[in-house]
Amino acid sequence: MAAKKILGLGVVVVFLGGCQSWQFRDIEKLPPTAAIPEVSEPGKVDVWYFDGISGNNVQSMIDAEKFPDSPDEITELNQLRRAANRANNYGTLIRGYLEPPATGEYTFYIAGDDETQLWLSPSQSPEDIVRIASTMATPLDNFTRYSSQTSGIHYLEAGQKYYFELRHKEGGWDDHFTVAWSGPGLNQQVIDGPFLHSFAQTTPGTQPELTTEEAYELGYRLGFFDGEKGLSYNAQYPPLDEDGDGLYDNWEIYYGLDPTDPTDAMSDTDGDLLTALDEFWARTDPNLADTDGDGIPDGYEYAYGLDPTDPTDASRDLDGDGYSVLEEYLAGTNPLDPEDFPAPEATxxxxxxxxxxxxxxxxxxxxxxxxxxxxxxxxxxxxxxxxxxxxxxxxxxxxxxxxxxxxxxxxxxxxxxxxxxxxxxxxxxxxxxxxxxxxxxxxxxxxxxxxxxxxxxxxxxxxxxxxxxxxxxxxxxxxxxxxxxxxxxxxxxxxxxxxxxxxxxxxxxxxxxxxxxxxQPVADQVFNDSGITVLQAYQSGLHPYTLETVSEPDAPVTSEPSDNGASAGSVTLSWTPPLTRVDGSSISLSEISGYLINYGQAPTNMPQILEVPAGTTEARIEGLSSGDWYFTIRVIDTNGLSSEPSDPVQYSVQ
Missing domain, CATH: 2.60.120.1560 (Jelly Rolls)
Incomplete structure (x- = not known):
């Protein structure tokens, strides 16, 4: 069955061989995948508890409506033993994988209170499990009350993983369970962490099945990666992946991950909302939140269909609202929604x-x-x-x-x-x-x-x-x-x-x-002879004193020159850039190429010119002789068009 796996913000297609299902149970009752970890972890198992179920028999747990989709509590154990009393009227389900330390014949032993069952598969597949041991109530760690507590002999291979289930039901009074085994070099002992792996959607040690095209692409990518990083390429197929987490071993080693730890495939060390597995397929650096250095985290780019290895796409305007992806990211707006754009900021x-x-x-x-x-x-x-x-x-x-x-x-x-x-x-x-x-x-x-x-x-x-x-x-x-x-x-x-x-x-x-x-509150005050309040003037786009229209003109608004405490013979000019053209159409600051200041000692003769770059609203002119000086300014847009000069302003140099 092909399954699509959502990892972080990216989507990776992984093909799993065979559908996983429960024996003797309708497939519709499979646990929700959201409750099952993505990757198996060594050294532990997950324990699911189902509370409020009466009866002493495992079947009463299986028949409960909440089983197996809705456990009331999920905990972890690092051995197949729980000695402390937990509660009354509940059921326990443990699923995971056993990994024997040596090849040979193994015998399993089970104890519990009340009914306890051990199920084992001859492979990693849950479909093939069979019950190998069971018991009704026994004292803690007592494996000899019933003959059914001891399994037959099972031949297991070292390094292979075998799916198992522990099913346990408690009615009242004491409650506990224990699973032990014996085998090559092992006396009877509780099965603990070194031999356990938790159950997961992806079974440990499996390789995803790829199409021919995907296999070729992966091969070329891994060869390029090894060559780029100066590593020794191994051409074997499937690619080296010791822990079966979908990550190429050389890639894990290069980026500081552990090729023997399958859990690090789900890690996000750089906090960019992409897991290591996502980063592997996206060709990004799992230790850099922004691989291409364009100011946008990899996860954000991946989520909105951008390339986290291409720094040029930060300047793209995906929704045509006039703002780049970088501007939308910084403002927290949606780069795909033209109605959601950054609010203009005061400077x-x-x-x-x-x-x-x-x-x-x-x-x-x-x-x-x-x-x-x-x-x-x-x-x-x-x-x-x-x-x-x-x-x-x-x-x-x-x-x-x-x-x-x-x-x-x-x-x-x-x-x-x-x-x-x-x-x-x-x-x-x-x-x-x-x-x-x-x-x-x-x-x-x-x-x-x-x-x-x-x-x-x-x-x-x-x-x-x-x-x-x-x-x-x-x-x-x-x-x-x-x-x-x-x-x-x-x-x-x-x-x-x-x-x-x-x-x-x-x-x-x-x-x-x-x-x-x-x-100071002035909204209701009047500063003109027509009785128009400040608020009324503002709402009408009028000057509160003169009632002239104050919409932006096509030439810059210049302030009176000031010496700002400078030495004699110098002057500082400041102005406000226009927001409209002569025909009333708008002009953005990005369309302004610069300014030309003309000045001289007569309003009709200003031969001297000063060029000022865009983004500047102030200029200082020095070396002026005594007397009256006049100044005008023009806007030059990015197409080379010039505005009309502003009205001349005068300054007297002492």
Whole structure:
């Protein structure tokens, strides 16, 4: 009978000679294969107990509805003897294989309470078993009460395995069973571990029957394996397989398995959900979870019809949803279901997002930019050409991750501003000095758990005269200042998605881009003259202040240039990549080849060009002479097409 065997996530077709069945019993009552081990193991037998069956006779167990499909308990024994009382009204079934130590004549002895029977086959086949000894209740290990306790003489060959069954039924009072034998060089003794093998779906020592084509393929594969690994090839057929587990001995030795242990065929040493037998047929390494090094475990590739020895298939898109198999694996989605694909992930960059306003109380939003640190001294000037020298305000937002790795630790947050300042940690106001003042330092300490991000919001206004603002975070115990680029990050302004930190129905990306606080409730507030709330504007795709449409344009959105504390004559430009083309069709980040920045000292004359590669949203230009400079940027796609230039932005070099 041909049987298909499911191993791990792979399918291996194995042909078994003859159908296994129970003598005197309908084949429909075979035990479910799921309850029978795949491979026989030496040194033990499995014991099946069937509880709640009255009577003293084995036949009452056989007639029970639960027999043999539904044992109540399965345990192991390393000898054919159980001396301790277990219970009343139950039956016992042991199946396995005997392997005699020497060739010759053997006699078997049985004792038990209550009825106990020993059945033996002249081969490994369960179909040929016959009863060779039996007894009703006897004292423990007493083999002489009845003549039926002693078998006839059986000629057995060393190295061969013989199928046997022990059937036992207990009614009440004492319960036990023992099987002993005698033979060449053996005095009467209990049959124990060295001569026992557990029953399994695949009998020990058998070789699968292969078709001619399969045999040729196996031969070529084994010859190639031996040649590739520099091993001595043995051309005998069937291939060398001492323990009969279906694994070529040279293969087992090379990969550190035991060619005398049939149980290791079911091992999964690399945790890729493929057994060693699966790995043998899949031509993968049983000690490497990812044989081809493409980032996807062998078992996952095998399950979804990929080749675990081919690293190029990780980039395939099996369901046409725009995501590769590797992306789907990492996201935990189904690579064969186009409706199940990875959710876009928010991207973060070091530093803060700064929102710049005119007015001392965030009156009119001007622009947003990324600031790697809050450390500015504008003197009597302004943050940019589009900002006034006086009467402006800024809100910086980011996430501080405490760098210690365990427990809690105290950190000091020190602001120094001219003029007013407010500092929030996770939305809680910890510094509140919203007033006109010369440059003044204020501090607040917080005991924070390890590696858990804390929202940091610093609000600042400048009224007149000098303007400066800084925030320093330090370890309170050591006094060491922390580099904000290492411990602070903010949502990237060109991220394709984000969550809502406040769960108010408005995502963080919209708030950062259009001048709104992340952790202050603003959904019902109005920042325009038409009475449109922030939530309404967001839902309609409008700017909350101007009510202009904020769908992505075909050219990059540029932020105002910033010197970021750099030396005179240099400027940093940042921008947001487009998500649509001129005709309104979408453009993915993978379709962008790079950017071209034109700049010069007149809005109509920008002859200087800087090329910037894709994946970059910031560029630094140095060596600028004093005076006004103008900048535009264009997108170049992978087909060489160029967008229209963005609107010019201006920066004054002092």
């Amino acid at each position: 973060y960059q070091p530093g803060y997002v700064g929102q710049y306003f005119t007015g001392v109380n965030f009156d009119s939003f001007v622009y947003t930019q990324r600031d790697t640190a809050i450390n500015f001294n504008w003197g009597s000037g302004s943050p940019s050409a589009n900002m006034p020298n006086n009467n402006f305000s800024i809100r910086w937002q980011g996430w501080f991750t405490p760098p210690h790795t365990e427990g809690t630790r105290e950190y000091t947050f020190a602001t120094r501003t001219d003029d007013g300042v407010r500092l929030f940690l996770d939305g809680n106001l910890v510094i509140n000095q919203w007033k006109n003042q010369s440059a003044t330092t204020y501090t607040s300490t917080a005991s924070l758990p390890a590696e858990i991000p804390v929202a940091v919001t610093m609000e600042y206004f400048e009224s007149g005269w000098d303007a400066s603002a800084s925030l320093v975070i330090s370890d309170t115990a050591t006094g060491q200042s922390l580099n904000p680029e290492n411990v602070v990050q903010a949502l990237s302004l060109d991220s394709t998605s984000s969550d809502s930190s406040l769960n108010d129905g408005i995502d963080d990306l919209y708030k950062l881009r259009y001048g709104l606080p992340l952790l």
